[in-house]
Every structure is written in C-alpha cells, then in structure tokens.
Amino acid sequence: MGKQLLTNLRCHLLFFSRNGLLLAIVVVLAIHAGTGLFFSTLYESHTNRFYTIQEVTGMINGYSFVLVAALGILTIFSHLRDRCLKMVFTRPCPPEVWIFSLLLAIILVAAGLALIALLTGTTLFLVWKIPFQSGLVFVCMNNFLRSVTLAATLTFMSLLVHPVLAIFFVAAFQERTLFFFWMTTEAALRNVSTPREAFFSALGRNLARFFYYLVPIQEPFQEVWAEVSRSWVVLARDWLRLLLLVGYLMVFCSFLGILCAELLKRKRLV
C-alpha cells in the first residue's frame, strides 16, 4: 500500500510538472510576481514597503490558490478523458490509494507554493530591514489550507459532473451566497401577503438552507481573520483557530477522498 501510494504520488507530480496548462499558469505567476517585485523596489518608505510585501505575497498566494485548485480537476479530467485509469485499477491498486495519493500530491504542491510565498516575503523583510511580522506565516498557512480545501472540493465535484460545471457549481454555491439567500428569503417570508408568495418564499428559504448545509465550508474563520489579513498582527487565539482548521482540513479531505474513491469505483473507465 505504501509503495503504491508513493508510486502514484510520483506519477501525479510528473503529471503536474508536464501539464501544459499548469505550466502556463506558473509562467504567468512568475512573470506577474517578478514584475510586481521589480516595481516595488522603487519605493522608499518602510510603510510603503510593508504594503508591497503584503501585495507581493498576496499575489503569489492568489496565484497559488488558483493553481492548487486547478490541480485536482485537471488530473481527474485528463485521466478520465485519456481513459488510462483502467490501467491502474486493473492492478491490485484500489481507487482509494490513487485518490489519496492525488490529494497528497496536491498538498505537497500547495505546501511548496506556500513556502515560496513565505520565503519571498521573508527575503523582502530582510532586504528592506523591516521587522518581521508573524502574520506572513499565518497568511501563507491560511492560504495553503484554503487552497487545499478548494482543490479537494473541485476534485470531488469533477468526478460528479463535467469540470466546467464543477467550477460553476463551486463558484455559484458558496456558503456566504447561500447564507445571504437564506436570510433574505427568511426575511421575505415574514413580510408575505398572499399564500402564493408564502409558498415561493418558503420554497426558496428551504432550498437555500438545504444547499447551505450541503456545501462544504471553505473558510470557517474568514470573518474573524479579516483584521489579521489586513494588519498581519496575529494573536494566540488565531494560531489556535489555525490549528483547528488543520484538523478540519484533514477530516474534510479524508471524507471527500472516500467519496471520490466510491465515485471512481462506479465510474465507467473503459
């Protein structure tokens, strides 16, 4: 099992490194980040330079988020299109091993990209002689966790529906949007005047509530951490919450991994 996990992990990493679309995203990321970094060296004041570090790492994190999110969906799409998964599953290699090695490969790439953002930020702090802010580590780690959560969700969705639909569903059915819709219909239900309005408001409210409970939580502490993202000042309780988020991610990825394996077993691979 361990040997198969490592073999598949290596194979996934080779796929990532040789996929043209992923390489194009990396090139754009490098050019954009490099250009941003070049122009930022023109600033003089420490305050501006601090914001520049936030901007540059934010940019790297943003691209990493997109790149990591694309990994799972591209792997699933490409392997199903090429119908090569039958070469894996007609060996004593269960779909669970293949899917967990994919999630592991995604985690490794996400960790690598988070490290790049962290090292870039740290280097800029050192070069510009600005006191190091622990918020940089926090933001990079948070972005790492967010991107892996999204990648796992998209991997699962791409096994359910076409990848384009998967992206659409994940973009459209976000917890915040659904919560807003739920609250809106809840308010509307209190002000209805006809039975017909009441029926449709109740229907909308129930649908919003159903999907709100159904969709996975991408960022449980988004509201709480808005200030941390802005100031890069991290309190002890924020680190504790981050630790909780790591636990959440592990449970979430394991759950989706099991669901993905079940879907792969039922998928027509020929």
Add this chain to the structure above:
Amino acid sequence: MITAREVRLRFRKGLTGWINALDGFSVTVRRGDIYGLLGPNGAGKSTAMYTFLGLLTPESGSVEVLGEKLFPGSHLFQRVAYLPEEPHYHLYLTVEEAVSYYASLYPRAASKKQQAVLMETFGLSNFRRLKLARCSKGMKQKVGLIQALVNEAAEIFFLDEPTRGLDPLTTARFREILLEKNRQGVTVILNSHVLAEVEMICNRVAIMDRGKVVVEDELKHLLHPENNYDVEFEPAAEVPEWISVTERTGSSVKAVISQENLPNFFDFLRQSRLRLYLCALKKTTLEETFKHLFQGGSGGKTVAD
C-alpha cells in the same frame, strides 16, 4: 477458472434506445487454456473482457475469475495481467516511466533489469525516454505487451487484440513468449481478428455474434481435416476434369483433388512427366469456419439471424 453465465449488458443509445452489448453471454475457460474470443466488429468481445475484469457490471448473469468477481483495484489483480485494445496509457509518462509505474503497482513484478530486458526484446531500448504521447501506435502496443508481461505472479492474461499494429517479428516473438508462459501454467484469454494467429496458439475458441456465443469448442474440432488434398504441380496443357483447378499461373497449377483420385493423380503426373510441388491434406481453416458461420448460405444474414 473463468466463467460467464447468461451475462446481459446493455448500453444506452440516444435518449430512449438501448443496444444489447452482451445478450446471454456464457463461456467457460479452463486452467491452462489459450482461449480465443472471436467475432465480427461489434460482437461484444471487448465488452466481454471488460466484464471479466470488473470494469463493466452486467445487468444480469454472473462472471467469475479465479472463483471471485473482479472489481476495480481488487487484490485478485495481482494474479491477472491485462492488455487493453486501445493504447489508453498515461501519455505524459515516458516509455521507461510507464513500464516502471505499471510494474510497481504489482506486489511481484519484474525488476528494473528485467524491465530493461523486455524493452530490449521488443525494440524499445532506444525510445526509453520518449513520451508515450509521441510514440507510434506500434510502440504503444509494445509498451502494452511489456506492462502485461511485467506481472510475475500472473496466472491469467487478458489480451485484447495483442498483436494489433505490431510488425511480424515482434508478433512472432510475443507468440513465443506467450506459449512459454502457457507452458508454465498461465491461462490466456485473447480477442483477435487475426484468425491465423488464433489457429497458431489457441486450443479453444468461442465465436461471438451480437453479444452471445454462437460456437464454443476445441480448435481442433473446428479445424477438422477433409477428404480432399491441396495439390500444386507444373503447368500442363490439359488437366483431367476430376482435378478441380483453383489457380493457374505461369509457373504452377493449384488444385484440389479427392482422396479417391489420389492414385489417379499420381498416374497423371507420371504419364505427363510433370513435377509435383505440393500435396497436402486439406484442413478447414478458422477463416473458412468464420466465413461459413457469418456468410455461408444465409444470404448475408449473420448467425444470430
């Protein structure tokens, strides 16, 4: 060892229609058999193989391989090797990486050195670093053969069109390896359109049409000898009417004669001072059996009709 009983499987055609891919498909493959699954295009040969491998689930009937039902990633696959019909491999891997990857998914696989020997045997040594996406069809087929052969614990080989796109030398080499494996106790079940190849290696065959087996028998029973002889001799100005000439060229005459006329034929040659090139007991070929089943006297109708 491998059994299918009354297997039925349909594929959706359009929104409302269905196609019977397997329609009461039943076969029995015994340990040590080299079993040929034959039939015209669309007869259901590959579908039958996918069903054996657990890649497709039948709507009814039962399929058992080594006494169990295979499913994706089943532990039983350590005793099975499979070559798919189409080269659906990991195209982003190089030849060497692909062979190594597929091998490492087996608990007991050929070592790196043995893999290199296999690549050498099939003429892929110089293309080890070539990505599969850039390989020719024949090269991909060779990779397919190697990835099937790397499973050292294989007791059953499922081969779907194994020699498709291969050159004659590689085909002959693969045939030798396959027969050697069979001598060691490996059971082989193969789909093929190359009937001459099936005649050379199989001991049992099933001929399929429209998802069902129409003939399942020992090959020797299908290739029964006739009471006629194929003969070839020097051209003669006149040939007696009891010699049925099939082909006449500038250098020879090919004909068929009955067993009763064999002494008369030798008398004729002696008297006419003609040299005999060939005289062999005529056997029904698999191709003739196949033609007879699917064309013979049915006015273009298939056997299922």
